[in-house]
Every structure is written in structure tokens, then in C-alpha cells.
Amino acid sequence: MGAIYLIRHGQASFGEADYDRLSDLGAEQGAVVGAELLRRDIRFTEARSGSLARQRATAETVLDWLGERAPAKEDPRWNEYDHVDIVAHHGGGVPQSATDSRGYQEVLDGALAEWIGAGEDTPCAESWPAFRARVRGALEDLVAALGKGENALVFTSGGVIGTVAGTLLGEPETGLLKLNRVTVNCGITKVLAGRSGLTLLSFNEHSHFDGRGARLLTYR
Known part of the structure; x- marks a missing residue:
């Protein structure tokens, strides 16, 4: 059974003219989650990213930690609302x-x-139904690209992750309004892909920011 790991981007630049740029803290967060994925020693056959700068920069940092030279494939359907x-x-x-x-x-x-x-x-x-449909389409296309037991990494945003998680739990609206609100920067959400379909195994993992890494824990 393969898995899709949804990684929220690092902290963006709130209040600045270019919000989409990673903050210095966001760059550090990307390095920490990269080290965490390296520690888990998981093999990935697909890496996808939205086209937003903060998503792409996080992907570059994480893939560098994993020793991957090929960039994540850009798909704007993974972009935030x-x-x-x-x-x-x-x-x-x-x-x-x-x-x-x-x-x-x-x-x-x-x-x-x-x-x-x-x-x-x-x-x-873009309407809510249109947003939900494009996120669902991006997820379905990624699942179709995975072979048996293969894993994927996706670098995206909190609203997308919350919507995916909510959809798999049967409440996409709650996912956007409630789960989105608590997603941490560079948190990890794991979705299993098997014969019975998709299953939300974990949401918003962020133990890699425990202890000394607590200063890196941010939600916005």
C-alpha cells in the first residue's frame, strides 16, 4: 500500500509586499521537515508542488535534503485558495x-x-465548488500515477490539506474551516492509497518541531 505525504509549505512573509516569499523561519522549517523525511527513509517515486513560490521553495529545500536532483512537478491545482x-x-x-x-x-x-x-x-x-473540484482532481491524478506500493510527496498549503482531510472524513467544509486553521507550517499529513481507495492515516504531524525545535512551530 502506497502513501501520499502532504507537506504544508514553510512560513510565508505575512504583512510584507511579497507575501508568497518564504520567511527566514520558513526556510528553516523546510530544512527540519527535510531532515525528518530523511530520517524516516521513505522512498518516493513522485514529487508534486503547487506553482506558488512558497510551495516551490519548500519543495526545493526538502528534496535537496533527500538527495533528489529532479525538481517537484508543478501543478497549480495544488495551489492555495x-x-x-x-x-x-x-x-x-x-x-x-x-x-x-x-x-x-x-x-x-x-x-x-x-x-x-x-x-x-x-x-x-474561484468558487468553493471549483476549488474543491480542482483539489480533488489533482489528488486523483496523482493516485493514478502511482504504482503498487509507491509513495508521493506533495508540497501544498493548509487550505488544500484541510480540504483533502475533510473530504476523506466526509466533511470537506469542516476540513477547510476547522482543520485548515490548525495546520502548522511544514506539518506532514499522510494519506494511504490502496484497493479500497484513500484513507487519512495521520493529519498535521509536527513532532519534528518538539523540544529544541519548538521555536520553529508556527501556524501562519
Whole structure:
């Protein structure tokens, strides 16, 4: 039975002009999760990444730790929802620079709930049903590319991971609104792929940030 390891990207640059760039702390987080995957000595036949800079940079760091020269295959279906667009239409357009990360999270939580409730009627460029469908499509295509017992790495974002986990538990909306909120930067979520389909085996593993690594534990 093979497995898909969903890795959330390292910390981005909250409040800066280029949010999509990894922070210095985010780069450190990528090295730590790379070392953790190396310790597990798991062999991967597929590596995928969204096209966002923070996802690609995390992938580069982790694959370097694993001794993989080939870059992760980019697939924009693994990209995060557009939080700026969603907050613009469902959250009053509050910019990140107007508040701290906790305050902005409260705004985003409300905007996401309204976005989900709007369905196809949202004014956003991408609706919740469209987001859910593209994430499902990316996952299904990856599963189809895996042979028996083969493993894959995916470098993506919290909303995608929460949606995948929620879908496998039968509640994609809860996955986005609740599980997404607690995903840690460079956490590991493991999905088993077998004859009976996909099974969520673990969610948001982050013991690699225990002890001395606690200073690296971030959620935003």
C-alpha cells in the first residue's frame, strides 16, 4: 500500500509586499521537515508542488535534503485558495498590513465561511465548488500515477490539506474551516492509497518541531 505525504509549505512573509516569499523561519522549517523525511527513509517515486513560490521553495529545500536532483512537478491545482480575493469580496477587503496575523485570521475565517456559503454565486474568481473540484482532481491524478506500493510527496498549503482531510472524513467544509486553521507550517499529513481507495492515516504531524525545535512551530 502506497502513501501520499502532504507537506504544508514553510512560513510565508505575512504583512510584507511579497507575501508568497518564504520567511527566514520558513526556510528553516523546510530544512527540519527535510531532515525528518530523511530520517524516516521513505522512498518516493513522485514529487508534486503547487506553482506558488512558497510551495516551490519548500519543495526545493526538502528534496535537496533527500538527495533528489529532479525538481517537484508543478501543478497549480495544488495551489492555495486566493485569500486576498476572498477577503476582498467576503471580508471587507481588510489588508494584511492593517492587523496582526491573529486579527487577520479572524477576518479570513469569516470570509471563508461566507465564501463556502455563497457556492457558485460568489463574486470571487474561484468558487468553493471549483476549488474543491480542482483539489480533488489533482489528488486523483496523482493516485493514478502511482504504482503498487509507491509513495508521493506533495508540497501544498493548509487550505488544500484541510480540504483533502475533510473530504476523506466526509466533511470537506469542516476540513477547510476547522482543520485548515490548525495546520502548522511544514506539518506532514499522510494519506494511504490502496484497493479500497484513500484513507487519512495521520493529519498535521509536527513532532519534528518538539523540544529544541519548538521555536520553529508556527501556524501562519
